[in-house]
Amino acid sequence: xxxxxxxxxxxxxxxxxxxxxxxxxxxxxxxxxxxxxxxxxxxxxxxxxxxxxxxxxxxxxxxxxxxxxxxxxxxxxxxxxxxxxxxxxxxxxxxxxxxxxxxxxxxxxxxxxxxxxxxxxxxxxxxxxxxxxxxxxxxxxxxxxxxxxxx
Numbered sequence: 001x002x003x004x005x006x007x008x009x010x011x012x013x014x015x016x017x018x019x020x021x022x023x024x025x026x027x028x029x030x031x032x033x034x035x036x037x038x039x040x041x042x043x044x045x046x047x048x049x050x051x052x053x054x055x056x057x058x059x060x061x062x063x064x065x066x067x068x069x070x071x072x073x074x075x076x077x078x079x080x081x082x083x084x085x086x087x088x089x090x091x092x093x094x095x096x097x098x099x100x101x102x103x104x105x106x107x108x109x110x111x112x113x114x115x116x117x118x119x120x121x122x123x124x125x126x127x128x129x130x131x132x133x134x135x136x137x138x139x140x141x142x143x144x145x146x147x148x149x150x151x
Contacts, residue, residue: 041138
């Protein structure tokens with residue numbers, strides 16, 4: 001077998017969820033409440049200095065990524081509304097709806113900001129004890145449009 005140091009390995013797990021949002025200051029129809037069938041690609045690689053593969057030959061089992069990260073997404077975002085912390089009117093409107101599932105993001109809920117939030121805030125929380133580092137998160141807002149955040 002060739003030198004293992006020359007080959008860089010990573011895996012990607014795709015997750016799906018549905019959520020609504022609106023974009024503050026948007027110049028078009030995305031200023032209105034609407035929803036998407038999102039897909040999220042999560043790419044992980046072995047943590048520096050750690051073993052590249054486990055005894056089975058994996059970086060980490062795909063099901064672990066799914067259970068932990070999709071578990072967070074299901075609890076906080078799936079079938080809810082993601083709104084900006086600046087969107088006082090949207091927060092007030094959603095607050096009167098019963099039942100209510102709303103996640104207040106620190107910034108406008110664009111695909112770019114959702115990818116950044118998953119990479120910087122969520123992934124370290126739910127995957128931080130694994131022997132991997134999340135290298136990249138891609139949020140697909142539609143089948144043809146996505147944004148990525150890379151470490």
